[in-house]
Amino acid sequence: MTDSVFDSKSEIIENAEVFEEDYTPDEILCRDEMMNEYVKVLRPIYKGRPPKNAFLYGDTGVGKTAVTKRLTDQLISDIKEQKDDHTLVANEFSIVSDTVVLPHEVTEDDDVDLTIIQLNCQNLPTKSDTNSSYQVAIAMVNEMRHQEDKIATTGYAPQAVYNMLYEEIDRVGGTFLVILDEVDAIGSDDTILYELPRSRSNGDIHNARIGVIGISNDYTFRKNLSPKVQDTLCEREIRFPAYEAQELGDILAARCEVGLVDGSYSEENLRLASALARRDSSGSARKAIDIIKRAAEIAEDEGATELKDTYIREAHEDLQQGDMVSSITHQDNHKLIALGALAEAERLGQTPIRTKTFHEAYQKFAEGTNTEPLTLRGFHNHLSRLSMFGFVEELTNNEGRKGGRYNEYQFSEDLSKETVKEAFDTMNDINWVTIRIRPGAEG
């Protein structure tokens, strides 16, 4: 037996893969209704009829991707089975980063050729609003080309890219299912979403039929789509509601049964993890699974052979902290600078801090980051948002005639100056500034 420092004294995690993001569970629980709807969308493909378009929406972690993966896998295997007296040729596509291409199945029976291309629009090379449809088209062209024929992500006229895309689609032929995950990331230029479903009726392609499935957790995106896209893409809509705590418990129980050592956890542990996930993520299975995974790791580090509620609470706090860091990094520069200035104020023992002093601290921090500071009024708008988002707490004081009414600010219970600093440390485009604050700027 080896005696390694990397070994833990106890083992609770039996199969770590089942807690990874790309794991496909054996069974999708609590989503029967959505699966039934989804099957109706995919059924024409199985039957060799023209594919349908659909739009799936629901908050993060509610099973949109898991259900999609499960049903497309099943579609491929059922088509294979249906045609098992024909020759199947797996057409190898290379995989560009963050995109998944399921194998292209070519049967001798032309009407069931199926190519599934799945792209995560968030991971495309540019986030610029004006050309994301263009980037989707380029990514699709590259999915269908061999390494040496792939095209660059810039430099082509949009029409030239669409022509290449149609050429590739026609070359491969058959039925295409294009799944665009996080489709809202394509922004306001939704050209690709009406180009693709209409390409056959517009005479751009002749040998293929295309169905498009858009997946999003941004409800406003659907509303803002151009009417012609709404008509096609949203032909069918499938809404994925948040999971209830009980449903999260069922999903966790199934996951832990394969992932954790028998007898190392209790129903109560799972109930707590589900309740915490339900509370702060409005029902994300991903959150519930992450809590259990982290809690099991903490338990192993502690040398424990069983999960305890304290580990689950600790895991939850760790993850909250991570979520906080990432939501800070998504704020604009003025809000970041305001948070940095508040962290500095707290370090100097100046919190809660009055508005004018806070504004002065913000100005100093802004100067140190080479940012043009906002006036008190503009700054105040950002403060209101920070307090609305739950980063900052606004305290209203009333000292009557003597002192009047005034506001003071401090970090909310969920945020600390260390977390703000940690968030700054992860960002390359803004630096931390050490400032001095003149107390009593309010006069």
Ligand SMILES: Nc1ncnc2c1ncn2[C@@H]1O[C@H](COP(=O)(O)OP(=O)(O)OP(=O)(O)O)[C@@H](O)[C@H]1O
């Ligand atoms: N009904 C379910 N049964 C089993 N596991 C599930 C279920 N729903 C979600 N999961 C698991 O929860 C995690 C998140 O699910 P999924 O990726 O499908 O969410 P999503 O709705 O696509 O989220 P996002 O919008 O953030 O991409 C995955 O590990 C997935 O396997």
